[in-house]
Amino acid sequence: MTATTIQPDGTLRVEPxxxxxxxxxxxxxxxFVKHVDLAGKIANAFGAGVREEVVHAVDRVSLAIAPGxxxxxxxxxxxxxxxxxxxxxxxxxxxxxxxxxxxxxxxALPAAERREAQLAMQMIFQDPYASLNPRMRVVDIVGEAxxxxxxxxxxxxxxxxxxxxxxxxxxxxxxxxxxxQFSGGQRARIGIAxxxxxxxxFLVCDESVAALDVSIQAQVLNLFMDLRTALNLTYLFISHxxxxxxxxxxxxxxxxxxxxxxxxxxxxxFRAPAHPYTQALLAGVGSVEPVKRTFVPVQGEIPSPLDPPxxxxxxxxxxxxxxxxxxxxxxxxxxxxxxxxxxxxxxxx
Amino acid sequence: MRxxxxxxxxxxxxxxxxRAGVVKAVDDVSFKLNRGxxxxxxxxxxxxxxxxxxxxxxxxxxxxxxxGGSIRLSGxxxxxxxxxxxxxxRGNRVAMIFQDPMMTLNPxxxxxxxMTEAILAxxxxxxAAARARARDALVAVGIPSPDxxxxxxxxQFSGGMRQRVAxxxxxxxxxxxxxADEPTTALDVTIQGQILYEMQKLTRDSGASLIWIxxxxxxxxxxxxxxxxxxxxxxxxxxxxxxxLAAPAHPYTQGLLDSVPSRNPRGARLRQIPxxxxxxxxxxxxxxxRDRCPRxxxxxxxxxxxxxxxxxxxxxxxxxxxxxxxxxVEDA
Numbered sequence: 001m002t003a004t005t006i007q008p009d010g011t012l013r014v015e016p017x018x019x020x021x022x023x024x025x026x027x028x029x030x031x032f033v034k035h036v037d038l039a040g041k042i043a044n045a046f047g048a049g050v051r052e053e054v055v056h057a058v059d060r061v062s063l064a065i066a067p068g069x070x071x072x073x074x075x076x077x078x079x080x081x082x083x084x085x086x087x088x089x090x091x092x093x094x095x096x097x098x099x100x101x102x103x104x105x106x107x108a109l110p111a112a113e114r115r116e117a118q119l120a121m122q123m124i125f126q127d128p129y130a131s132l133n134p135r136m137r138v139v140d141i142v143g144e145a146x147x148x149x150x151x152x153x154x155x156x157x158x159x160x161x162x163x164x165x166x167x168x169x170x171x172x173x174x175x176x177x178x179x180x181q182f183s184g185g186q187r188a189r190i191g192i193a194x195x196x197x198x199x200x201x202f203l204v205c206d207e208s209v210a211a212l213d214v215s216i217q218a219q220v221l222n223l224f225m226d227l228r229t230a231l232n233l234t235y236l237f238i239s240h241x242x243x244x245x246x247x248x249x250x251x252x253x254x255x256x257x258x259x260x261x262x263x264x265x266x267x268x269x270f271r272a273p274a275h276p277y278t279q280a281l282l283a284g285v286g287s288v289e290p291v292k293r294t295f296v297p298v299q300g301e302i303p304s305p306l307d308p309p310x311x312x313x314x315x316x317x318x319x320x321x322x323x324x325x326x327x328x329x330x331x332x333x334x335x336x337x338x339x340x341x342x343x344x345x346x347x348x349x
Numbered sequence: 350m351r352x353x354x355x356x357x358x359x360x361x362x363x364x365x366x367x368r369a370g371v372v373k374a375v376d377d378v379s380f381k382l383n384r385g386x387x388x389x390x391x392x393x394x395x396x397x398x399x400x401x402x403x404x405x406x407x408x409x410x411x412x413x414x415x416x417g418g419s420i421r422l423s424g425x426x427x428x429x430x431x432x433x434x435x436x437x438x439r440g441n442r443v444a445m446i447f448q449d450p451m452m453t454l455n456p457x458x459x460x461x462x463x464m465t466e467a468i469l470a471x472x473x474x475x476x477a478a479a480r481a482r483a484r485d486a487l488v489a490v491g492i493p494s495p496d497x498x499x500x501x502x503x504x505q506f507s508g509g510m511r512q513r514v515a516x517x518x519x520x521x522x523x524x525x526x527x528x529a530d531e532p533t534t535a536l537d538v539t540i541q542g543q544i545l546y547e548m549q550k551l552t553r554d555s556g557a558s559l560i561w562i563x564x565x566x567x568x569x570x571x572x573x574x575x576x577x578x579x580x581x582x583x584x585x586x587x588x589x590x591x592x593x594l595a596a597p598a599h600p601y602t603q604g605l606l607d608s609v610p611s612r613n614p615r616g617a618r619l620r621q622i623p624x625x626x627x628x629x630x631x632x633x634x635x636x637x638x639r640d641r642c643p644r645x646x647x648x649x650x651x652x653x654x655x656x657x658x659x660x661x662x663x664x665x666x667x668x669x670x671x672x673x674x675x676x677x678v679e680d681a
Contacts, residue, residue: 076537183625184394213393213564218608218621225618240538243567247610247619267615281538298539301507317539 020103021064022234023088023121023202028097030058030083055305057083059258060097065202070228070235072249072266074242074281078305080258082206085238089123089204119149122195126207128187132179132194138165139175142193149198164193168223185216192223196231204236209244221248242281246270251338254278257305257313260332264339274341277314312344320345355525355558356382356405361418361428363397363404370630374400374413376582379655384525387552387559389569389590391605392579395626398562401579402528405560406445407435422526441471444519448531450511453518454503460487460514461499467521486517490547509540516547523555530562545572566609570594578602581627581637584655588665598658598667598674600642636670644671 032055040050057080065071075081086092087099090106099106101117109117125131132141142164143157152160162172168189179187188208195203205224209217225248227233239245245252246266253263254275262275273279280298300317303309309316315325324344332340333347341347363375375397382388392398403409405420407427420427422442427435447453455463464483468474474482480499487495490513503511512532519527529548533541549572552559563569569576570590577587578599586599597603606612607620624641627633633640639649648670657677659665665674 076539185625213626214566214605214608215393215622216625218610218619219623221610222618222621225616242538243610247613247615283542298542301509301540302537 021100022067022069022102023063023065023236024100024103025061025063025084025088025094026098026100027060027062028058028084028087028094028099029056029060030080030087030092031056031095053306056258056308057305058087058094061255061258061260062097063088063253063260065234065236067201067234068228068232069251070237070249072245072252073236073238073255074240074245074252075255076240076302078257078302079255080305081238081255084255085123085204085206085236088236089121089202090118091123119198120201121204122198122200122202123204123206124191124195124208126210128184128191128211129179131191132187134179137176137178138182138190141179141190142175142197145194146197151198161193161197164197165189167196167227168193169219183216184212185219188212188216188220189223192220192227196227200233202234202236204238206238207240208237210239210241217244224248242270254281257303257308259313259329260340260342261314262341262343263332268336268339274335274339274346275314275343276318276320276345280317312342353384354381355384355386355423357419357421358401358405359419359421361401361404361420362416363400363409363413364416365413367412372629373582373632374629375404377418378579378582378584379418380577380584380587382526382558382560384558385552385556386575387561387573389573389576390560390562390579391564391566391569391576393564393605393626395581395629396579397582397629398564398579399530402445402530402560402562405526405528406439406443408439408445437471440467440519440524441522442524443526443528444522444524446512446515446519446527446529446532448534450508450515450532451503453515454511456503458502459499460501460503464499464514464518464521467518471522482521483517486521487514489520489551490514490517491543492517509536509543512536512544513547516544516551520551520555520557524557526558526560527552528560528562531564533568534563534565541568548572566594566605567611578605581632582629583637583668585638585669586665586667588659588663592659592663592665596659596674598665598672599638599669600644600671600673601638603673604641636668644669644673646671 034053036050036052043050061084073081073084083092087094106114106117139158139161143161146152146160147154147157161175165172165175170186170189182190209220212220221244228235237245237249249266252266252269254261256277262278273282298317311327311329312325315321322344330342330344330347332342334340335346359379361375361378365372365374378401390398390401404415409415415428418428461480461483464486465476465479468479468482484495484499487498492498492510492513506514533544536544561569561573573590575587576590576593577584580601586593586602593602597606604622608622610619613619622641627637635650635652639645653668653670655666655668657665658667658672658674659677661677
């Protein structure tokens, strides 16, 4: 059964049948391999033993996102959250596993449909300074893609860009300006307008508010939430800021060194984090309540993904580590409906 | 040692004379800091919080210049102090920790050299004694295998470890005052927790005063004794951490707190401050916040002065004609 809705901008959108996720990543891995170069090969001929370096940025991650859902993806630097976001949106090809759009494998789609699916997925980047071409005017930054993809004629570009800018709260009379003439918050809005200009259904926001001041961050978060209801958008919201993620996500996925360690409904997960790493993350979050507190740190540092620890990746820093944690990695197990944890502590129960 | 005045900043003005005009980065900033006290200096980018710190350290470079006011450290005036005298104080009585530890550390110099240099510049100690002190400092900030680490270069450290080294260097000469400029902003959450823990422990042990410059209210909430909130080059509110966060008096402070997601019901629209911070080159007449302020009235066309609010003994002050906490009533 499929439902058809008419979008506010007049386009038709076919909803996938209930129960079919909009985006479905199944056992996705992404490895970055640094091959032995010529110098290395020559050195090896003399017995230097230079070997290939492999980084498992994402290690067998499955993630299904239902239409209209906001999924928060949380982790520290180097945990693979941005790589997963890029795989989800199609900027990177997964090394293993499959990517489905509305239930169909993206690589199995006919070329035309595949391009359409690709357009329906857009990304909003972290740095509002680096992600806009400094030599292009806003009218082209926002309007180029819809013209290239034949969504609008070249003559309609100015009018169309005006509408897009209005929607994100920017003055359309500024569209002849260059990015450097805008503030950080305004640039973030330009990035959002650019992504929305091709009428996407699924947005990956990679730390999209991290570079902004608190008061501007609130404005942009509000904009995300308004657009979600107005355009029926689905988000994968990548952030290291748990306060932000808790506020806007329906469901949260926690990653550590390339693997998902816990996922669940936002409210439940924040109320009772099950994985020791999630607990440590939450303990590190300050509140603005004026309570003098003693900061209790987690031990140790994030290990290098070039040489991750054996077994459970978190065991060298985990206060509950057992001999078993060193030997084998726990798999994600449902502990209650909609809640999955990868930890021997919960699996043993 | 508490209740003992260490630093008094009075009417500090630091302006930048650029080709496009005068930027009043810090304009009439006054505050006091006692020994052993932690002051959270809070503001958004461009509010002048970092320049306030640089002014105290005597690190303002041209085209910037301190054009007025005074900075007194243990009664000694720092404004107009000759370079030589300032250099003797810097790294010795006052120390600074920067946001980016790569900026503080010399990338082509080993850690031992950088640390002993800071000791030998201020004390008449031998090379071996300085090295021993450097080693102890690394242990104090929780760096494992300090002997190996002393022989390493900054790029061989992770971000969190680098920041620990920067903290160790700042603390080497047991300064009276440490100015920390967003030292945890670039770090991951779990590492941030570790650094906050170390800072809290070290300042408590050494009795040093700390000025913690940040845009993140949640960091100062758990750390600071007092808070000063800056907006467009001025302190708009100051008071004890508990008072300011529990019942902010300035509409800007209120707006900042309301913008924090965890202070809002989950999924609801955040209560945002409309508009954006004004350019420091073209500040509006009167109160700089009035264009964004829900309480602005006709009186706000005249710049408000810092006035006491709340109970007289609380020592709170706010720069607002329409504060959310009533002005202190003077007893007859």
